[in-house]
Amino acid sequence: MKNNFNKQVEELFINANEIINTATMIKANKNSEKFEIDIPKDYKSKFFKLIDKVNLSLMEDNDNFYGYFLFQMSRDIRFDISSPTAVNFKGAKYVIYFNPLIFLQLNRKQMETSIKHEILHIISQHLLRSKDLNSRYSTLAINMAMDIVVNKYLDNLPPYATTLEWVNVNYSLKLEPYETFEYYVDKIQTELDLQEEDEDGEENDANNNESITADYDPEKTHDIWEDSDEIDEKTLKEFTEKFVNQSNKGKNPSYLNELIELIKNNKGELPWNLYLKKLMGTVESNKKKTITRRNRRQPHRLDLRGELRSHKAEVVVAIDISGSISDEEFKQAIKEVLSIVKNYNHEITIVECDNEIRRAYKVKSIKDVKDRINIRGGTKFSPVFEYANNKNINLLVYFTDGEGESRLSVIPRGYKVLWVISGRGDKLSVKESYGSIRKLSKVKIKEDRFDMSDVRTDGYSMNNQAPMI
Template sequence: MENKLVDQINKLRSQVKRLLLFFSNSDIKASNFTIDLPVGFEKEFFALIDKINFLLMEDEENFYGYFLFQMTRELRFDMNSATGVNFKNATYVIYFNPFIFLNLTTKQMQTSMKHEILHILSLHLIRVKKMKEKYSVLAINMAMDMVVNQYLSYLPPDAVTIETVNKEYALSLSHGKPFEYYVEKMQYAIELQEEKEEENQQKEDAIATEFDPNKTHDIWEESNELEDSTMEEFTTSLAMKAKKGEIPSYLNTLLDSLKNRKEELPWDLYLKRLMGTLDSSKKKTITRRNRRQPNRLDLRGELSGHKANILLAIDISGSIDEEEFKKAMTEVLGIINNYGHQITVVECDNEIQRIYPLKTKKDLKERSNSRGGTKFTPVFEYANKNKVDLLIYFTDGKGEEKLEVIPKGYKVLWVISGRGDTLSVKEPYGAIKKLKKVKIKDNVLDHHDVERGGFSMNHHESIL
């Protein structure tokens, strides 16, 4: 099998070499460029990936093979690394740049795939978000690679390791430290180079043929915008399915960490956090180019400071207590209005029955009488067409198992109330919270149950 694998790799290498000869003699930029691949190239390339994946599944660390088997695969020619990952349409996608990937040995190809999976298990796609406010892209990328590459053998020659970084930057970093430790040390070491690296980002070619640590994780920016808790749950689910038999101790540590992470914020603080995110969020626009990749005309730019559109969906077919409903709406209204966002109420059973704006508690109407069962899809279809920033769905959780449409460009928060226990939708595309039933005491006022509208959601519990 090894000889056949080498022959297949050599054949694919010769094909990309011929492509590179054409590119080297052409001034091709991202704005007017498409790659005309040889007939059958993509099929044969992914047949190679299947064989590499089979080798991983036969390996003693077969966890990686089973994890990779659950991922979607795509080609990507503008990526400055052999492989890359992001999160699209409720799954992890692994990308391959043949111009770089095919220069690796079979062992290095396996290592490159393991490298991406370790980024996922370490939740780097989530942890990097806050880091970008303080540290440079290069410092973050190199720090993350130093963390995951400590566990890997057969690394490509240009891989970022603690040893190569110590040599290049005259540092003395040690093994076994967390991502945050390395990024702080790296930021200090490359501070003088940051401005130059930022300038170099302004010009990007349509294809990439060399490794560049400053751009290796740029495609993470293209992941679907989901709540951290949703991505964590999805990652944990994939990891548990990939766990077959004995696995190395360092993987066990990562998996235990994933299993022990819980969303513990009470309802009101969780919603406030969402509101804060919307308040400082940026709106996509075609009138500006993307700052990070200005030559990519298919990527939209951003405008800041827009007024968010909140869609409050109410399941009128569910078993939601009227008193609980009114109190919950008072709390939601109080939190959202503090941020000045606009609210639209949508009442739905198996189809949308009524839509109206909501500014104050007086605008809240008595719920319509239900005419049918429960379907969530009509609300998501409406949200997709009306530039929504956040959808809050108040329901008892009983409905379809699969949405007929995928949420586009907005965040989703499910609120399970009444006698509901779980959400029927298997892929919710957002966070799920369960309201803990509040007991109403006769003629006794408990100050713990009073907040703003006479109701506190601090006693709610999460089902995530």
């Protein structure tokens, strides 16, 4: 059986090269710049029979979720993708594409892994999340960050796969495992910015309009996502949930179950602490000038200095001391905040406010956090925003029971806002929030003890793995 499978693979690989050679000769004879590859129906039929065998193995595996998911997807062959497989969304379906020149060089287990890899991108909603970062990060940084995240959960990876270990070694980084996609992209981009050679422009131009790709290229592995049909975020999430529900028929690994629960129960909305991780990865870093790197926008102007990210994240954590947030909830939340921002060069200020600001002080660790002032006045949110507007901050996290003004008298300027509503709170009274709203109930309150040993520092807590991808 195994020998028969390998024989099929070998024959299909030979036929693929024959198809390419024929297309090359036709192009040469017509002296045409446009390269069209006619893939015979017979070849597609044989190729997808092989894929059916791979899919059968997936459906017989312990995590048969992937097999059922693949069964719902449309399939096609493209010789211009720079990875064994790729996905996008077309015609109300997810489509998986195969490049035979790369895919057929994998063994059977690696073929399964390549399919799992693409499905993990889908259920991690990377197709949506990457769009938010395109204007701030390079394609290479985004692609490597996404691949680090999904490959961490996969075995039998191809030798060229982008993994956490590979990136750490080749880019002299110390990235931690089980962090968010946004965390990785920011760290990788920083290292890319530190490199003296600016590779923008020329390399991309040289590779435009290629119709045949026989080698893996991490910078182009997700280019095909741009070919997806135009569809709003809500509808795409609904389609994804439908695919997930139809695929969830057996026992899954814990990381996969957590991802599925995130999609089903939260409709893709991250709990507040995971959302904060995402925000920290997207906060626009302050930049400093450097003479060791050319200016990105005008690389030929040697008189202009380039920019490097200094990664100074200024974070204000505001606490509504008049509300119903308990000391235990607040302490646990602050521990989460400090654990999250520790991965960044940050400065954090705690602001205590009821109807006016009572105290503001900086903290570097848990031991710097003071007991809350025992004052219970009325509630106004605007004083905190007035304070933040006068500081050069990147992010405001506001813990409150949600009851206060219906309209802010001060509009936030130049920073992101995350409202965190107490588990006993209902909703935010402010009609225009100018930011995102999350519930505090996602954080478990363990006990009153409040010391440094409670803070996760190793990156391996099982409660902080799969949902962060």
